[in-house]
Amino acid sequence: MKVLIPTALRQYAGGQSAIVLDAASVDDTLGQLGTLYPDLRRHLFDPQGRLRKFVNVYVNDEDIRYLAAERTPVQPDDTISIIPSVAGGSPYSPESGTAHGNPH
Amino acid sequence: MPLHISKPHWDELRRHGEETYPHECCGVLVGSLDAAGEKAVREVIRCGNQRTDSPHNRYSIDPRELVRIQRRARESDQDIVGFYHSHPDHPAHWSSTDLEEAHWPGCSYVITSVRNGTAADTNSFELRADGDNKFFQDEEIRVE
Numbered sequence: 001m002k003v004l005i006p007t008a009l010r011q012y013a014g015g016q017s018a019i020v021l022d023a024a025s026v027d028d029t030l031g032q033l034g035t036l037y038p039d040l041r042r043h044l045f046d047p048q049g050r051l052r053k054f055v056n057v058y059v060n061d062e063d064i065r066y067l068a069a070e071r072t073p074v075q076p077d078d079t080i081s082i083i084p085s086v087a088g089g090s091p092y093s094p095e096s097g098t099a100h101g102n103p104h
Numbered sequence: 105m106p107l108h109i110s111k112p113h114w115d116e117l118r119r120h121g122e123e124t125y126p127h128e129c130c131g132v133l134v135g136s137l138d139a140a141g142e143k144a145v146r147e148v149i150r151c152g153n154q155r156t157d158s159p160h161n162r163y164s165i166d167p168r169e170l171v172r173i174q175r176r177a178r179e180s181d182q183d184i185v186g187f188y189h190s191h192p193d194h195p196a197h198w199s200s201t202d203l204e205e206a207h208w209p210g211c212s213y214v215i216t217s218v219r220n221g222t223a224a225d226t227n228s229f230e231l232r233a234d235g236d237n238k239f240f241q242d243e244e245i246r247v248e
Contacts, residue, residue, distance in 0.1 A: 006174060007137070007183045008208035008231075017178070054207045056167035063167065083170045084207035089128060089155070089162035090191035091199045 001078045012039040027070040054085040106244040108144040118223035121190030121216045127159035133186040143185040186212030196225040209233035
Protein backbone atom coordinates (compact mmCIF):
# COMPACT_ATOMS: atom_id res chain seq x y z
CA MET A 1 0.00 0.00 0.00
CA LYS A 2 0.99 3.58 -0.51
CA VAL A 3 1.35 6.33 2.09
CA LEU A 4 1.03 9.90 0.84
CA ILE A 5 3.16 12.36 2.75
CA PRO A 6 1.94 15.97 2.78
CA THR A 7 4.20 18.83 1.74
CA ALA A 8 4.80 19.88 5.31
CA LEU A 9 6.12 16.52 6.48
CA ARG A 10 8.28 15.49 3.52
CA GLN A 11 11.35 17.07 5.07
CA TYR A 12 11.03 14.46 7.84
CA ALA A 13 10.52 11.57 5.41
CA GLY A 14 13.63 11.83 3.29
CA GLY A 15 11.95 14.29 0.97
CA GLN A 16 9.55 11.67 -0.31
CA SER A 17 5.96 12.48 -1.25
CA ALA A 18 4.82 8.85 -1.33
CA ILE A 19 6.15 5.73 0.35
CA VAL A 20 5.19 2.17 -0.55
CA LEU A 21 4.99 -0.26 2.37
CA ASP A 22 3.84 -3.76 3.07
CA ALA A 23 1.55 -3.39 6.08
CA ALA A 24 -1.61 -4.98 7.46
CA SER A 25 -3.08 -2.08 9.42
CA VAL A 26 -2.80 1.66 9.93
CA ASP A 27 -0.94 0.93 13.16
CA ASP A 28 1.54 -1.28 11.33
CA THR A 29 1.95 1.36 8.62
CA LEU A 30 2.61 4.25 10.99
CA GLY A 31 4.90 2.06 13.05
CA GLN A 32 7.01 1.22 10.00
CA LEU A 33 7.10 4.87 8.98
CA GLY A 34 8.25 5.84 12.44
CA THR A 35 11.03 3.26 12.36
CA LEU A 36 12.21 4.38 8.95
CA TYR A 37 11.91 8.08 9.77
CA PRO A 38 12.30 8.89 13.49
CA ASP A 39 11.82 12.62 12.87
CA LEU A 40 8.49 11.88 11.23
CA ARG A 41 7.47 9.74 14.20
CA ARG A 42 8.09 12.69 16.51
CA HIS A 43 5.77 14.82 14.42
CA LEU A 44 3.03 12.22 14.22
CA PHE A 45 3.10 10.91 17.78
CA ASP A 46 3.26 12.54 21.20
CA PRO A 47 5.84 11.43 23.79
CA GLN A 48 3.30 8.90 25.10
CA GLY A 49 3.09 7.25 21.68
CA ARG A 50 -0.40 8.54 20.85
CA LEU A 51 -1.23 9.90 17.43
CA ARG A 52 -1.29 13.68 17.79
CA LYS A 53 -4.79 15.16 17.70
CA PHE A 54 -4.03 17.41 14.74
CA VAL A 55 -2.94 14.45 12.58
CA ASN A 56 -5.76 13.18 10.37
CA VAL A 57 -5.27 9.78 8.76
CA TYR A 58 -7.38 8.62 5.85
CA VAL A 59 -7.54 5.18 4.27
CA ASN A 60 -8.59 6.04 0.75
CA ASP A 61 -11.40 8.54 1.45
CA GLU A 62 -12.29 7.41 4.96
CA ASP A 63 -11.12 9.05 8.18
CA ILE A 64 -9.82 6.26 10.42
CA ARG A 65 -11.67 7.84 13.38
CA TYR A 66 -14.85 6.53 11.72
CA LEU A 67 -13.34 3.13 10.97
CA ALA A 68 -11.29 1.19 13.49
CA ALA A 69 -8.86 4.03 14.29
CA GLU A 70 -5.26 2.81 14.16
CA ARG A 71 -6.48 -0.80 14.07
CA THR A 72 -8.08 -0.21 10.68
CA PRO A 73 -6.87 -2.93 8.32
CA VAL A 74 -5.31 -1.92 5.01
CA GLN A 75 -5.17 -3.75 1.70
CA PRO A 76 -2.29 -3.76 -0.79
CA ASP A 77 -4.06 -1.37 -3.15
CA ASP A 78 -5.12 1.10 -0.44
CA THR A 79 -3.78 4.61 -0.13
CA ILE A 80 -3.18 6.17 3.28
CA SER A 81 -3.15 9.97 3.44
CA ILE A 82 -1.65 11.81 6.38
CA ILE A 83 -3.16 15.30 6.64
CA PRO A 84 -2.33 17.71 9.46
CA SER A 85 -5.26 19.91 10.38
CA VAL A 86 -5.63 23.51 9.23
CA ALA A 87 -7.36 25.89 11.63
CA GLY A 88 -6.91 29.15 13.47
CA GLY A 89 -8.61 32.45 14.13
CA SER A 90 -8.33 36.06 15.06
CA PRO A 91 -7.55 37.21 18.61
CA TYR A 92 -10.26 36.59 21.19
CA SER A 93 -10.77 38.72 24.27
CA PRO A 94 -12.20 36.47 27.02
CA GLU A 95 -12.66 39.33 29.51
CA SER A 96 -15.03 41.12 27.17
CA GLY A 97 -16.61 37.93 25.88
CA THR A 98 -16.33 39.23 22.35
CA ALA A 99 -14.02 38.49 19.49
CA HIS A 100 -13.32 42.16 19.03
CA GLY A 101 -12.25 42.94 22.56
CA ASN A 102 -14.80 45.72 22.83
CA PRO A 103 -16.79 46.20 26.02
CA HIS A 104 -20.54 45.61 25.83
CA MET B 105 11.95 33.80 0.45
CA PRO B 106 9.02 35.67 -1.04
CA LEU B 107 5.67 34.12 -1.83
CA HIS B 108 4.82 34.76 -5.47
CA ILE B 109 1.19 35.27 -6.41
CA SER B 110 -0.57 36.70 -9.45
CA LYS B 111 -2.77 39.79 -9.14
CA PRO B 112 -5.96 37.84 -9.96
CA HIS B 113 -5.17 35.25 -7.27
CA TRP B 114 -4.30 38.00 -4.80
CA ASP B 115 -7.62 39.70 -5.51
CA GLU B 116 -9.44 36.38 -5.22
CA LEU B 117 -8.28 35.54 -1.71
CA ARG B 118 -8.98 39.07 -0.52
CA ARG B 119 -12.40 39.10 -2.13
CA HIS B 120 -13.27 35.85 -0.38
CA GLY B 121 -12.77 37.57 2.98
CA GLU B 122 -15.07 40.41 1.93
CA GLU B 123 -17.77 37.98 0.84
CA THR B 124 -17.77 36.04 4.11
CA TYR B 125 -17.48 39.12 6.36
CA PRO B 126 -18.21 39.32 9.30
CA HIS B 127 -17.13 35.70 9.33
CA GLU B 128 -13.64 34.34 8.66
CA CYS B 129 -13.00 32.87 5.24
CA CYS B 130 -10.45 30.14 4.61
CA GLY B 131 -8.83 28.34 1.74
CA VAL B 132 -5.83 26.54 0.32
CA LEU B 133 -3.04 27.83 -1.89
CA VAL B 134 -1.79 25.32 -4.43
CA GLY B 135 1.29 25.87 -6.54
CA SER B 136 4.93 25.04 -6.82
CA LEU B 137 8.00 25.07 -4.67
CA ASP B 138 11.34 25.44 -6.43
CA ALA B 139 14.71 24.02 -5.38
CA ALA B 140 15.59 27.27 -3.63
CA GLY B 141 12.43 27.06 -1.52
CA GLU B 142 10.52 29.84 -3.23
CA LYS B 143 6.80 29.26 -3.42
CA ALA B 144 4.53 30.33 -6.26
CA VAL B 145 0.75 30.20 -6.01
CA ARG B 146 -1.01 28.77 -9.07
CA GLU B 147 -4.47 28.18 -7.62
CA VAL B 148 -6.53 29.69 -4.82
CA ILE B 149 -9.03 27.11 -3.60
CA ARG B 150 -11.89 28.29 -1.42
CA CYS B 151 -12.91 26.04 1.45
CA GLY B 152 -15.83 26.01 3.81
CA ASN B 153 -15.32 27.14 7.40
CA GLN B 154 -16.22 24.24 9.65
CA ARG B 155 -16.30 26.47 12.75
CA THR B 156 -19.97 27.32 12.40
CA ASP B 157 -20.03 27.68 16.20
CA SER B 158 -17.71 30.70 16.09
CA PRO B 159 -17.14 31.78 12.47
CA HIS B 160 -16.46 35.43 13.36
CA ASN B 161 -13.15 34.55 15.00
CA ARG B 162 -12.36 30.90 14.20
CA TYR B 163 -11.85 28.82 11.10
CA SER B 164 -11.18 25.19 10.38
CA ILE B 165 -10.89 23.40 7.04
CA ASP B 166 -12.52 19.98 6.73
CA PRO B 167 -9.68 17.42 6.43
CA ARG B 168 -11.69 15.67 3.70
CA GLU B 169 -11.33 18.80 1.59
CA LEU B 170 -7.61 18.83 2.28
CA VAL B 171 -7.29 15.20 1.20
CA ARG B 172 -9.06 15.95 -2.08
CA ILE B 173 -7.07 19.12 -2.69
CA GLN B 174 -3.78 17.38 -1.96
CA ARG B 175 -4.69 14.53 -4.32
CA ARG B 176 -5.69 16.92 -7.10
CA ALA B 177 -2.51 18.91 -6.62
CA ARG B 178 -0.38 15.76 -6.97
CA GLU B 179 -2.21 14.79 -10.16
CA SER B 180 -1.25 18.12 -11.68
CA ASP B 181 2.30 17.93 -10.32
CA GLN B 182 1.71 20.70 -7.82
CA ASP B 183 1.79 21.02 -4.05
CA ILE B 184 -0.10 22.67 -1.24
CA VAL B 185 2.09 25.71 -0.61
CA GLY B 186 -0.06 27.48 1.93
CA PHE B 187 -3.39 28.52 3.34
CA TYR B 188 -5.29 31.75 3.69
CA HIS B 189 -7.92 33.11 6.01
CA SER B 190 -9.34 36.46 7.06
CA HIS B 191 -9.54 38.40 10.30
CA PRO B 192 -12.80 40.40 10.39
CA ASP B 193 -12.02 43.77 11.99
CA HIS B 194 -8.69 42.50 13.28
CA PRO B 195 -5.15 43.05 12.04
CA ALA B 196 -3.60 40.91 9.34
CA HIS B 197 -1.26 39.31 11.81
CA TRP B 198 -1.16 35.79 13.20
CA SER B 199 -2.73 35.21 16.60
CA SER B 200 -1.74 32.74 19.30
CA THR B 201 -4.59 30.55 18.03
CA ASP B 202 -3.21 30.72 14.51
CA LEU B 203 0.17 29.53 15.76
CA GLU B 204 -1.22 26.80 18.02
CA GLU B 205 -3.27 25.40 15.16
CA ALA B 206 -0.55 25.65 12.49
CA HIS B 207 0.93 22.27 11.59
CA TRP B 208 2.33 22.61 8.07
CA PRO B 209 5.98 23.72 8.42
CA GLY B 210 7.32 25.38 5.31
CA CYS B 211 3.88 26.52 4.19
CA SER B 212 2.67 30.09 3.95
CA TYR B 213 -0.17 31.30 6.10
CA VAL B 214 -1.74 34.34 4.43
CA ILE B 215 -4.01 36.55 6.50
CA THR B 216 -6.23 39.39 5.29
CA SER B 217 -7.68 41.99 7.60
CA VAL B 218 -11.24 42.83 6.53
CA ARG B 219 -12.44 46.12 8.00
CA ASN B 220 -16.16 46.84 7.82
CA GLY B 221 -16.45 44.46 4.90
CA THR B 222 -13.52 45.79 2.89
CA ALA B 223 -10.20 43.98 2.55
CA ALA B 224 -7.41 46.02 4.05
CA ASP B 225 -3.92 44.59 4.66
CA THR B 226 -2.84 41.12 3.57
CA ASN B 227 0.28 39.61 5.08
CA SER B 228 2.00 36.26 4.81
CA PHE B 229 3.86 34.25 7.41
CA GLU B 230 5.85 31.10 6.82
CA LEU B 231 5.59 28.44 9.51
CA ARG B 232 9.03 27.32 10.63
CA ALA B 233 9.87 24.41 12.90
CA ASP B 234 13.00 24.22 15.01
CA GLY B 235 12.98 20.96 16.92
CA ASP B 236 9.90 21.02 19.13
CA ASN B 237 9.45 24.75 18.66
CA LYS B 238 7.46 26.34 15.89
CA PHE B 239 7.12 29.97 14.96
CA PHE B 240 5.91 32.22 12.19
CA GLN B 241 8.41 34.17 10.12
CA ASP B 242 7.30 37.26 8.21
CA GLU B 243 7.24 36.54 4.50
CA GLU B 244 7.22 39.00 1.62
CA ILE B 245 4.35 38.63 -0.84
CA ARG B 246 5.25 39.45 -4.46
CA VAL B 247 2.12 40.23 -6.42
CA GLU B 248 2.97 39.81 -10.10
